[in-house]
Amino acid sequence: MYNIKRLSECSLEDALQAWNNGFTGYMLDVQLTMESFLKRLVTEQTSPKLSLIAYHDNQPIGIVLNGTRNIDGKKVAWIGGIAVAPTFRGQGIGDQLLRETLSIYQSEDVKISTLEVLIDNEKAIQLYKRHGYVSVDRLQFYVHKDALDSSPFGDKCIKYEMKKAVPSEVRKLSFYKSMLPWQTQWDSVREGEVLIALDQEKEPIGYVIYKRNFNEQGVCTSTVLYQCEVSPEREDYKEITTCLLTQIYSPFDHKMKRMTMNLSVNNRVVLSLLKQAGFKMRLEQVYMGKMM
Structure with a gap:
C-alpha cells in the first residue's frame, strides 16, 4: 500500500533516505549526506510544505522536491527532482508524485511550472510530456580542468570597467533574464559573486554571476559560471562577453576546475568562446515548462 505525505510531515532522515534510494543507479552521482541535503534545500529554496515523500509500509520509497518563487509578478514553481527507489520503479509512483505536485501547484496559484531533466532520460521526459510539459530550451554543462593559455578567449579584450556586486543587484538591470533555469537565478546563487561591465558613461552593459570554491588553504579549486549576459543593444557584444569571462576564469596559469551551470544553447557567443x-x-x- 502506497501513501504520499508532505515532506514537512516527515523526518529529515526519511527524506534523505528517499532521495538517496530514489537516485540509486542514476546517470549522475547525486547521493547526499544530511549536511549536503539540508544545504540543497536552503540554497534552492525548496519548500518542505510543497515537497512530497511516497511511502510503502512506512518505508520512504519516492520523493519530489518542489519550490516556488515570485518572478515578474507570477508565481513560478520548480521541480527539483523526482526519484523512486529501484524496486518500486515502473509501478506509477513517479506519476502519482507528479499528479499530486500539480494539484498542489493549482491550490498555491502557481502560474508556471519548470524543471530540468537529463536529455538521455527519455522515460522522465515522456512522463513530463504526458502531464503537459513542453521543451523550452537545451542546457549544457561545460568544464575545463587544466591551466589555460594566457589569452584563451582572444586577445582583443577592451578594458571595460568592472563593478563588483552581490547577486541580488542584477535583477535591477534592464537586460536581466529572470526566467532562466532555477539553479542559475540570482536567488539560488546568493553566496556567489557578480561583476557588472560598465561603459564610458558608467552604464551597465553586461554582467556575470559566478561562484568560486576554495579549499582549506584558501586556494580557489573551482569557478562555476551561472549567468553571462550582455545588453542586446550592444554591437560589441562579443568583446564585452570576452572581458567578463576573462575576469572570472583568470588567472589562467592556475590549474583548477572551470565550469558552467545550465548554460542555454541560445547563448551562442559564450558557447563559442568556451569551445575556443x-x-x-x-x-x-532539457529545460521544460508548463503553463498552469
Whole structure:
C-alpha cells in the first residue's frame, strides 16, 4: 500500500533516505549526506510544505522536491527532482508524485511550472510530456580542468570597467533574464559573486554571476559560471562577453576546475568562446515548462 505525505510531515532522515534510494543507479552521482541535503534545500529554496515523500509500509520509497518563487509578478514553481527507489520503479509512483505536485501547484496559484531533466532520460521526459510539459530550451554543462593559455578567449579584450556586486543587484538591470533555469537565478546563487561591465558613461552593459570554491588553504579549486549576459543593444557584444569571462576564469596559469551551470544553447557567443578556449561539454539537459 502506497501513501504520499508532505515532506514537512516527515523526518529529515526519511527524506534523505528517499532521495538517496530514489537516485540509486542514476546517470549522475547525486547521493547526499544530511549536511549536503539540508544545504540543497536552503540554497534552492525548496519548500518542505510543497515537497512530497511516497511511502510503502512506512518505508520512504519516492520523493519530489518542489519550490516556488515570485518572478515578474507570477508565481513560478520548480521541480527539483523526482526519484523512486529501484524496486518500486515502473509501478506509477513517479506519476502519482507528479499528479499530486500539480494539484498542489493549482491550490498555491502557481502560474508556471519548470524543471530540468537529463536529455538521455527519455522515460522522465515522456512522463513530463504526458502531464503537459513542453521543451523550452537545451542546457549544457561545460568544464575545463587544466591551466589555460594566457589569452584563451582572444586577445582583443577592451578594458571595460568592472563593478563588483552581490547577486541580488542584477535583477535591477534592464537586460536581466529572470526566467532562466532555477539553479542559475540570482536567488539560488546568493553566496556567489557578480561583476557588472560598465561603459564610458558608467552604464551597465553586461554582467556575470559566478561562484568560486576554495579549499582549506584558501586556494580557489573551482569557478562555476551561472549567468553571462550582455545588453542586446550592444554591437560589441562579443568583446564585452570576452572581458567578463576573462575576469572570472583568470588567472589562467592556475590549474583548477572551470565550469558552467545550465548554460542555454541560445547563448551562442559564450558557447563559442568556451569551445575556443578548450572547454568540453560534460552533459546536457532539457529545460521544460508548463503553463498552469
